[in-house]
Amino acid sequence: xxxxxxxAHNEMVQLYRDVSYLLLLTAxxxxxxxxxxxxxxxxxxxxxxxxxxxxxSRESRRFIQMVMNDSFFELNxxxxxxxxxxxxxxxxxxxxxxIPADYSRRWQRGEPTQVQVLIDGxxxxxxxxxxxxxxxxxxxxxxxxxxxxxxxxxxxxLEPRIRYNSSLKTVVSVIPGLMSIVLSTAAxxxxxxxxxxxxxxTWEMLICSPVGRWxxxxxxxxxxxxxxxxxxxxFIAISHLIFxxxxxxxxxxxxxxxxxxLFAITSTGMFMAQFIHTQDAAMTITFMFFGIMPVxxxxxxxxxxxxPAWLQLESALLPATHFTVIARGIFLKGMGWQTxxxxxxxxxxTGTVMSLLAYLRFEKKLR
Amino acid sequence: xxxxxxxSHIVLKEFLELWRHAGIVAMVLLxxxxxxxxLGYATSGSVVNLPAGVYDADRTTAxxxxxxxxxxxxxxxxxxLSPSLARAETMLDCxxxxxxxxxxxxxxxxxxxxxxxxxxxxxxxxxxxTAVANYTAAYAQGVMSHFISHHLDQFQPMPVTAQTRxxxxxxxxxEDFYVTGLLGTMLALVILAITAVSIVRERERGTLEHLMVxxxxxxxxxxxxxxxxxxxGYFELVAMLLISIWVxxxxxxGSLTLYMTLMMVYMLAEMGIGILISTxxxxxxxxxxxxxxxVTVYGILGGFMTPVETMPPAARWASNLIPLKxxxxxxxxxxxxxxxLSTLVPQLIPLIVMSGVFFTASILLLRxxxx
Numbered sequence: 090x091x092x093x094x095x096x097a098h099n100e101m102v103q104l105y106r107d108v109s110y111l112l113l114l115t116a117x118x119x120x121x122x123x124x125x126x127x128x129x130x131x132x133x134x135x136x137x138x139x140x141x142x143x144x145x146s147r148e149s150r151r152f153i154q155m156v157m158n159d160s161f162f163e164l165n166x167x168x169x170x171x172x173x174x175x176x177x178x179x180x181x182x183x184x185x186x187x188i189p190a191d192y193s194r195r196w197q198r199g200e201p202t203q204v205q206v207l208i209d210g211x212x213x214x215x216x217x218x219x220x221x222x223x224x225x226x227x228x229x230x231x232x233x234x235x236x237x238x239x240x241x242x243x244x245x246x247l248e249p250r251i252r253y254n255s256s257l258k259t260v261v262s263v264i265p266g267l268m269s270i271v272l273s274t275a276a277x278x279x280x281x282x283x284x285x286x287x288x289x290x291t292w293e294m295l296i297c298s299p300v301g302r303w304x305x306x307x308x309x310x311x312x313x314x315x316x317x318x319x320x321x322x323x324f325i326a327i328s329h330l331i332f333x334x335x336x337x338x339x340x341x342x343x344x345x346x347x348x349x350x351l352f353a354i355t356s357t358g359m360f361m362a363q364f365i366h367t368q369d370a371a372m373t374i375t376f377m378f379f380g381i382m383p384v385x386x387x388x389x390x391x392x393x394x395x396x397p398a399w400l401q402l403e404s405a406l407l408p409a410t411h412f413t414v415i416a417r418g419i420f421l422k423g424m425g426w427q428t429x430x431x432x433x434x435x436x437x438x439t440g441t442v443m444s445l446l447a448y449l450r451f452e453k454k455l456r
Numbered sequence: 457x458x459x460x461x462x463x464s465h466i467v468l469k470e471f472l473e474l475w476r477h478a479g480i481v482a483m484v485l486l487x488x489x490x491x492x493x494x495l496g497y498a499t500s501g502s503v504v505n506l507p508a509g510v511y512d513a514d515r516t517t518a519x520x521x522x523x524x525x526x527x528x529x530x531x532x533x534x535x536x537l538s539p540s541l542a543r544a545e546t547m548l549d550c551x552x553x554x555x556x557x558x559x560x561x562x563x564x565x566x567x568x569x570x571x572x573x574x575x576x577x578x579x580x581x582x583x584x585x586t587a588v589a590n591y592t593a594a595y596a597q598g599v600m601s602h603f604i605s606h607h608l609d610q611f612q613p614m615p616v617t618a619q620t621r622x623x624x625x626x627x628x629x630x631e632d633f634y635v636t637g638l639l640g641t642m643l644a645l646v647i648l649a650i651t652a653v654s655i656v657r658e659r660e661r662g663t664l665e666h667l668m669v670x671x672x673x674x675x676x677x678x679x680x681x682x683x684x685x686x687x688x689g690y691f692e693l694v695a696m697l698l699i700s701i702w703v704x705x706x707x708x709x710g711s712l713t714l715y716m717t718l719m720m721v722y723m724l725a726e727m728g729i730g731i732l733i734s735t736x737x738x739x740x741x742x743x744x745x746x747x748x749x750x751v752t753v754y755g756i757l758g759g760f761m762t763p764v765e766t767m768p769p770a771a772r773w774a775s776n777l778i779p780l781k782x783x784x785x786x787x788x789x790x791x792x793x794x795x796x797l798s799t800l801v802p803q804l805i806p807l808i809v810m811s812g813v814f815f816t817a818s819i820l821l822l823r824x825x826x827x
Contacts (some may be wrong), residue, residue, distance in 0.1 A: 092522045094811075098503075113745060113749075115486045117745075117746070117749050120753075120755050121752060124753045124756065124757065124771075125752075125753065125756050127768065127770075127771060128756050128757055128762070128767050128768075128771045129756070129761065130535050131763055132766070132768045134766070135765075136765075136766075137765070150615075158563075177620045177623060178793065179799065180789065180793070184565070196615070199615075201614060201615055201616070202615065202616055203616075203617050203618070203619050204616065204617075204618050204619070204620050205618075205621070206618045206619065206620045206621070207620075207621050207623055208621070208622050208623065209622075209623050209624060210618060210622040210623055210625030210626060210628055210635055211624045211625050211626045211632070211633065211788060211792040211793065212626065212763050213628040213629070213630045213633055214587075214590065214626055214633075214762070215763065215766070216622065217590055217591060217594050217628065218590055219593070220594055220620060221590075221594040222595055222616050223620065224594075224597050224598065224601060224618070225597060227614075227616050227617060227618045229612075230600070230616045230618075231614040231615045231616045234615035234616060235615060241606065241642055243577060243614070244566075244567055244574060244604065245567065245574060245576050245577065245600060245603065246574045246576050246577075246600070247576075247577055247578075247579055247596055247597055247600040248576060248577065248578040249578075249579050249581060249593055249596060249597070250577065250579065250580045250581065251580075251581050251589065251593075252548060252580055252581065252582055252583055252584075253582065253584045254583030254584055254586065254589070255583065256684075257583055257586055257589055257590070257593075258586070259762075260584040261583075261586075262583070262584055262585050262587070263586075269575075270827070277745065307689060308470075330688070345650075353731075367479075367480070369480055369653075369744045370480050370483065372481060372744055372745045372748075373480065373483050373744060373745075373748070374483065375515070376745060376748045377487060377490075380748065380749075380752070381487075381752070382494065384752075385491075385495055385498045386494065386498065388585065390587055390761065391498045391499055391587065392503055392585065392587060392588045394504050395501030395502065395504075396497060396498050396501055396716045397497055399495050399500070400498060406469065414551070415528040417584050421583075422549055422584065424549060424644050428549065428550055434564055434821055445605070
């Protein structure tokens with residue numbers, strides 16, 4: 090036990106001595122959180138659109154008014170269809186509405202009218218959303234027309250209700266996921282700590298000391314667990330103060346789960362470090378596995394269920410995926426451990442297995 | 457002639473150094489390829505067949521027809537018919553379904569006797585992952601519209617409809633959007649990492665002073681150090697392009713030759729930034745992780761994940777200072793829309809200006825720091 094604290098203390102002193110490194114591991118994660126969340130926080134709005142009104146009637150102007158009232162679109166006017174299509178080609182607008190010349194005539198005669206819409210598909214997200222807004226708009230206009238002419242209302246309407254994130258803000262969805270990325274600096278630090286010993290040649294000295302294997306391994310990663318905890322509190326503070334995130338569930342549970350996640354990733358980092366003996370390589374590899382891969386594969390932004398089976402398997406093996414489920418559950422759904430205990434188990438298993446493997450691999454012998 | 461000799465010696469030395477660190481170099485070179493593969497596969501699946509639940513309080517022919525229509529559409533896969541509202545809610549909480557529909561009692565009756573009042577079917581959607589939720593909402597709306605026009609015989613056509621046509625990416629392939637963004641981001645990673653590492657390494661070892669007193673002029677030194685970087689940059693891009701086009705069928709509508717030429721300007725700008733970063737870092741261990749962190753943020757600000765137009769004003773302003781943003785625009789316009797040089801000029805000019813500025817600044821700084 091004494092040996093454990095001695096090693097941990099040694100590592101902490103080394104950390105404190107290098108302030109810029111410490112800053113990188115703590116503030117670095119926070120700054121990236123701030124920038125990422127802020128950049129992704131604007132929801133798709135003010136999508137530039139152009140309208141060509143070939144009818145110029147009261148009815149067509151009503152259509153234009155409805156489009157303008159939707160804050161999703163930022164409407165401009167085009168003099169002709171050709172001009173509008175050029176705008177679309179140049180990327181100056183993403184959507185083009187063409188109101189046909191017989192719009193009002195057909196409307197007054199009670200015949201169905203059609204508005205042509207061209208959407209730039211090169212940004213799929215925006216295109217899908219534009220589609221939804223246009224459908225809703227056109228439905229509302231239809232209902233207006235029906236009520237005006239005294240016929241029956243549309244028989245069937247959809248009442249959408251969004252759960253957990255009623256305004257469908259991207260930042261609310263992304264921040265719990267970003268937590269697993271931001272905390273990954275702990276793993277990077279842990280792996281680098283081992284690699285540093287090799288590089289500096291102090292490895293041999295430690296092997297010759299009477300310190301056992303467990304204290305050597307666990308004592309060295311302990312400060313990074315603390316660092317991770319510090320990052321957790323910073324993260325929660327920033328997400329609340331700057332982005333207005335409210336934790337629906339239990340804060341204590343979130344912190345406990347964070348510790349579990351930190352245990353899983355620092356153990357994995359520790360295991361990986363057994364094979365890597367240079368600091369820059371250690372940092373590169375761990376950053377890849379814990380900082381970059383999870384961005385794509387832990388369901389933060391790209392839905393995992395659309396991926397091929399082998400990629401879904403990879404996703405399931407990443408601790409970040411499980412932690413994202415837990416973090417989202419606690420932040421957004423107010424869920425307790427009864428819902429995500431399989432994920433907790435996965436994290437616990439990862440941490441334990443990795444620590445064991447590192448212990449077995451780590452020999453107190455010169456190689 | 458003398459200058460060429462000196463430069464070629466520096467180039468040779470650089471390649472030897474890279475070879476000596478083959479491990480880390482291989483890793484840095486593999487990262488873009490790995491990321492293209494992962495990102496391509498991660499985004500090429502269509503967001504369809506979302507698991508959905510239905511709470512049917514009516515249980516009539518009409519309601520069953522609606523359920524069949526929801527299932528038949530490509531958006532949803534009706535996996536659960538919940539016996540109660542509470543059960544449906546629990547399933548939504550436990551991530552078993554992405555949404556559930558509630559068909560109210562009296563559904564068939566109200567539809568048959570079109571009383572002038574609309575029947576409302578509620579769709580509760582899981583909003584915790586907005587990437588999926590946007591699609592879920594769109595599909596729900598689509599399913600309803602489709603049902604109205606195809607399954608309600610007594611109803612006449614809607615007064616106003618929209619006839620939508622998609623330009624450029626008819627099947628709404630997501631991977632085209634993301635992979636085009638990734639190309640520039642990965643180039644930045646490789647260029648920054650190798651440039652910074654090569655200069656920082658010299659500083660670490662103190663060999664910069666040696667080079668300064670050699671007959672090599674600083675300009676030649678820089679040229680020699682950067683030549684391998686340019687070669688590596690092209691190599692990486694070609695590798696990424698091959699994978700994107702062969703494996704993921706990314707559409708490339710414009711001229712690849714033009715693209716490779718414009719890429720040179722971008723690489724110069726990034727190299728300038730790389731030199732700037734290396735004048736600020738003291739050792740290699742610090743430089744590399746900082747670069748990784750930087751590139752992640754850099755990519756997002758440049759419009760890799762979400763288009764720049766949809767960002768808040770401060771972020772949009774910041775992205776105007778980033779060479780990556782212009783290169784991503786060039787990539788996307790050239791690939792998806794087949795843009796030619798004249799259309800790309802507004803994106804190219806800032807790049808030229810930036811490469812000039814960064815390069816001169818970094819060389820001046822480098823000179824100052826050494827002397």
